[in-house]
Amino acid sequence: MGDKKGTIVQEEITPSSLASILDGSGSEKERANIQRVRYTFTNPATQFLEAYLLARKWQTRASCIYYSFRYARTDPAALELGIKALNDRSWPVRYRACMLLAIAQDKAALSHLRNLLETTTTARTKEDALAAINAIEQKNVHLFVDRDNSGKSKLKIQGITD
Numbered sequence: 001m002g003d004k005k006g007t008i009v010q011e012e013i014t015p016s017s018l019a020s021i022l023d024g025s026g027s028e029k030e031r032a033n034i035q036r037v038r039y040t041f042t043n044p045a046t047q048f049l050e051a052y053l054l055a056r057k058w059q060t061r062a063s064c065i066y067y068s069f070r071y072a073r074t075d076p077a078a079l080e081l082g083i084k085a086l087n088d089r090s091w092p093v094r095y096r097a098c099m100l101l102a103i104a105q106d107k108a109a110l111s112h113l114r115n116l117l118e119t120t121t122t123a124r125t126k127e128d129a130l131a132a133i134n135a136i137e138q139k140n141v142h143l144f145v146d147r148d149n150s151g152k153s154k155l156k157i158q159g160i161t162d
Helices: 015-021 028-040 044-054 058-066 076-085 091-104 107-119 123-137
Strands: none
Touching: 015 028, 015 044, 028 044, 044 058, 044 076, 058 076, 058 091, 076 091, 076 107, 091 107, 091 123, 107 123
């Protein structure tokens, strides 16, 4: 298993070991471990969802969401992860959850995003929920980052073409 420095895991990957190797650093070691997850499992988003549920640090939870972006439209576990993470205590995690749902472009997420909009007291989270709702309703994932509709900002997610 990996140590706290994020070494490459050489034994079986479990949600618990995955939660321990995702530190949110985006380091080469973290990405190498993610590659191993992608090659080991037919549905990596399920592993990221399970690791998210075990994670204590917000950086780990945010990483679980980030590495699920490419599965947002193809794996229901990614959508479930985004919906669960809307209620996370950390704003960066909620931001990534809103982004994941915008990428998913699944209308089923709208009711959850509207509920977040009504219940959150954090202005940034309200803005993120509104941006995700707009992106889904307009069928334009780029509107999540291009909030003034300038056409100058685009989301580039590996495996997603829009």
